[in-house]
Amino acid sequence: MIDFAPFLLSFKLAGITTLILFMMAIPFAWWLSQTDSKSKPILEAITALPIVLPPSVLGFYILVVLSPNSALGGFFEDTFGVKLVFSFTGLVVASCFYSLPFMVQPLQNGFESLNTHMLEASYLAGKSKLQTIRHVALPNMKPALITALIITFAHTVGEFGVVLMVGGSIPNETKVASVAIYEMVEVMEYGKAHIYSGVMVAMSFVVLLLVYIFNHKQKKIGIV
Amino acid sequence: MLSIDIRKALHGSQGQMHLDVNIDIKQGEFVVLMGESGSGKTTLLRVLAGLEKAEGEVYVEGNSWTNVPTQQRGIGFVFQDYALFDNMTVEENLLFVKRDEKFARELLELTELTGLSTHHVKSLSGGQKQRVALCRAMMNRPKLLLMDEPLSALDVTMRQILQSEIKKFHKMFGTTTIMVSHDAESAYTLADRIIVLEQGKIMKDGSKDSVLKKEEKIVYTLSS
Numbered sequence: 166m167i168d169f170a171p172f173l174l175s176f177k178l179a180g181i182t183t184l185i186l187f188m189m190a191i192p193f194a195w196w197l198s199q200t201d202s203k204s205k206p207i208l209e210a211i212t213a214l215p216i217v218l219p220p221s222v223l224g225f226y227i228l229v230v231l232s233p234n235s236a237l238g239g240f241f242e243d244t245f246g247v248k249l250v251f252s253f254t255g256l257v258v259a260s261c262f263y264s265l266p267f268m269v270q271p272l273q274n275g276f277e278s279l280n281t282h283m284l285e286a287s288y289l290a291g292k293s294k295l296q297t298i299r300h301v302a303l304p305n306m307k308p309a310l311i312t313a314l315i316i317t318f319a320h321t322v323g324e325f326g327v328v329l330m331v332g333g334s335i336p337n338e339t340k341v342a343s344v345a346i347y348e349m350v351e352v353m354e355y356g357k358a359h360i361y362s363g364v365m366v367a368m369s370f371v372v373l374l375l376v377y378i379f380n381h382k383q384k385k386i387g388i389v
Numbered sequence: 390m391l392s393i394d395i396r397k398a399l400h401g402s403q404g405q406m407h408l409d410v411n412i413d414i415k416q417g418e419f420v421v422l423m424g425e426s427g428s429g430k431t432t433l434l435r436v437l438a439g440l441e442k443a444e445g446e447v448y449v450e451g452n453s454w455t456n457v458p459t460q461q462r463g464i465g466f467v468f469q470d471y472a473l474f475d476n477m478t479v480e481e482n483l484l485f486v487k488r489d490e491k492f493a494r495e496l497l498e499l500t501e502l503t504g505l506s507t508h509h510v511k512s513l514s515g516g517q518k519q520r521v522a523l524c525r526a527m528m529n530r531p532k533l534l535l536m537d538e539p540l541s542a543l544d545v546t547m548r549q550i551l552q553s554e555i556k557k558f559h560k561m562f563g564t565t566t567i568m569v570s571h572d573a574e575s576a577y578t579l580a581d582r583i584i585v586l587e588q589g590k591i592m593k594d595g596s597k598d599s600v601l602k603k604e605e606k607i608v609y610t611l612s613s
Contacts, residue, residue: 280470280472283475286473291529
């Protein structure tokens with residue numbers, strides 16, 4: 166009998182992470198797309214770090230920062246009674262760092278690809294930056310939006326190293342699908358590992374296929 | 390009355406130059422700005438719209454616009470590349486500026502675009518797009534209408550249609566208008582006054598008859 170709890174936990178983690186990152190990344194990606202600030206390349210490099218860093222390095226630093234002995238971890242535990250390591254909350258925080266570039270970069274590219282005059286026309290129509298983002302920018306960059314949402318979701322479902330270091334493997338709390346597969350291989354339950362891995366491969370393929378089909382259709386009808 | 394006294398360093402077609410413009414424009418006047426590419430015409434429009442900063446002052450009816458943001462200037466602006474909101478229909482483009490359905494219908498009727506009001510702007514021809522852009526610029530009944538080469542991307546027939554619509558709108562609404570144009574014939578047809586910029590400085594400023602000379606076969610060129 167297949168235990169679907171790790172999959173459900175992976176989807177829950179990916180859903181919450183995607184939602185949080187979406188809300189945070191829109192203003193940040195907009196700012197990056199509009200600014201000439203000297204700090205822009207520094208912030209872009211920091212944002213992209215999770216792409217090049219080994220997950221163990223990232224996981225190690227997140228573990229250090231979130232542990233109860235650190236200022237941040239201690240503050241959360243003392244003030245809100247929330248443990249940020251070996252807990253689902255900690256996984257969400259770690260995933261937000263890990264998946265940050267997968268949300269920010271497509272959104273920034275989307276904002277940068279917009280016709281500047283179109284945004285200016287919105288300001289000339291008396292609209293604020295917020296109204297312009299909501300009514301003009303975002304609806305005109307749907308492929309970038311869909312790519313950011315789906316790739317962030319899929320990437321979070323597939324994360325392993327950071328999750329293992331920050332969350333460990335607590336059933337129904339931090340034991341997500343990728344960790345479950347690792348444990349099955351460790352105890353040589355290859356049959357189960359095949360099923361879990363097959364589900365992950367199929368799901369990832371379907372998600373990517375949907376993104377490409379959507380973007381292809383958008384290009385065909387000329388929205389891009 | 391519009392009083393402009395601005396200075397701005399620019400990288401023009403012939404290297405570094407300074408835009409230095411000091412002019413008064415009467416209420417309801419139709420001014421055509423002419424001059425070579427890179428002479429500062431578009432920059433002057435953008436400074437008036439609040440889209441770029443410059444030293445000096447712009448006064449409208451005695452009130453300084455220095456600290457007035459673009460959103461509060463109540464300007465109509467027609468871009469060379471239309472800059473329509475691609476995610477909206479023709480009517481939605483107009484109503485986004487102001488929810489005045491009666492006035493939007495009136496403007497679309499005047500430009501014979503009523504039949505296209507529910508069409509997506511992506512499906513329109515260049516000439517139709519520019520007429521929608523003109524209607525959109527008029528939606529907030531602007532004190533000042535700025536047009537950056539609105540006719541240059543159009544073929545001869547469409548140019549003449551739009552030219553007559555611009556003239557019709559100016560006659561009906563009496564809006565103070567500044568239009569950038571390379572086309573001496575359009576300038577002669579539309580302008581009350583022509584200003585010629587060269588390297589950021591005003592080289593000629595006067596009535597169309599004093600600035601343009603009529604050559605054979607109704608071709609107008611700049612007088613020497």
